[in-house]
Amino acid sequence: MRKTIALLTSILLFSASCGEASKEKKTREETPAVVKGNTEKDTLSPASEEKEEEPFVLTEENAIDFFFDYQKGLTENKVKITTSLGSFTVELYDNVPYHKANFIYLTRKGYFDNTMFHRVVKDFIIQGGNADNLETAKKRKEIGRYLLPPDTRKGYKHHRGTISMPSSEIDNPHMLASPYEFFIVVTKPGSYHLDGDYTPFGKVISGMDVVDLINQQPVDDGDWPMRNIYIEKAEVIK
Template sequence: MKNSKKIISVLLAVMMAAASAFSMAGCSGDNNETTSTDESAQTTTESATNEDGATEEATYDPADLDEVAEVVGKSYKEDTEHDYGYQLEMPEVGETIAIIHTSMGDISLRLFPENAPNTVNNFIELAKAGKYDNTIFHRVIDDFMIQGGDFENGDGTGGSTYNDEILEDEFCDKLLNLRGAVAMANSGRDTNGSQFFINQAGPENIDWDALQKQWEYMYEGLSMYHAQGVADYFAGMYGSYCYNPESVPEEVKELYNQYGGNPTLDGAYNAVDRGHTVFAQVFEGMDVVDAIAAVETDSETNKPYDDVIVTSVEITTYQG
């Protein structure tokens, strides 16, 4: 393929730069607004060496993100009934809630069946069947998240849906991976099972400038692949890095700046339909989440040295 050498070499550079930007986004304490540049709106031109050894210029127009969305099958719900941040409101009396009883205390969750109906139903059915009883939080990373729900293997490699069927992602523009949001763990698009995690990151790590820089690098790579007709391949390989801050409303940025969380996990604002379905929000017990996040863990596996046990998940109604 005439441009294969160019694509590989340029993509490697793009990936290295994106990894650097992603690292900055996760470690920086700055809280800045997104700064757009003209770089992502310019045609990308790179030098390449063809099969005869001659140097040539390969030009790629910036990818039309609507076209890319159609190619990769991007899908999310636009909720017109609720305001941004509604997930932070207390549940109403009589509303169905979940209480995660753990060896370190209780964590109470408000559920969102109106925007993630299949995911909420899956969680409720697993809880009622006792699948979460005596499981552990097998992956704990302070200032990021705590993850559990693998009732089969207890190490992140197992945990099916309640009916063993495929559970598709249910992204929504109004449900965000804010601090305290509960989302589905997955290994790629539409690979949800029983595992879930609770976002625990604070606002000090939100850096919109770094996220913008990461997106500009990824947009370049996406444009090259889209020009070759293989944007779906790019999405499969690097989709988790394709969070697009330019598509994020200011109200969403303000929520992250105030409350913290992990914005790059929001599927609704990912250019190639990658992310994690938010289906619940902690409304009581974040002190327990923080305590779990602070336990000592194995540096390689992020598994707590001393098991943090989910004794049961209770499905009940909120009494006020």
């Protein structure tokens, strides 16, 4: 009798332990595995990953707003231009904000580097910012196509040494400015017939002798220098 009771007790204990083991195993299998690391990244499919941001390009629609924001807090107002004939420095006027911001922006983007003084009119102006090379065309495409409104009511005149912006060659009754080019007045004491039509946005403060030297170079019938005059580097300085 005692043997029978002991046997039954053993069977009951064995069954209970098997039940607990089975329950524990089932619980583990039904619990989701914990994914370590960045679960959002791990669960993204290639198709849902964010695309790379497209490069910013200036247009007629966004240029004014962009330069309005860009000029806020802009303290730099001097640009040194190094040419194949020497260097000179221009100081930009603070109260012609769009043209100042545009010139600083293009300088920082490296646009003027390796462009040329492509138009030289004796005893009148030198004009730069263009070139007949693919590099310049590529830069313009990457920066964007846009024009700037004239700002001629700040009281600045086209004195000798004034840097100003030419109007675009496209159909342009409002004399909108071509943002990639500039001209510097060489005439003594100035070329005041330009006042009111073009926007003076700065002046040469050192190196006017280099400007004069550029103006003295031989040119062809189209006012293009017979020998290329490069802007090797333009840089914002303090």
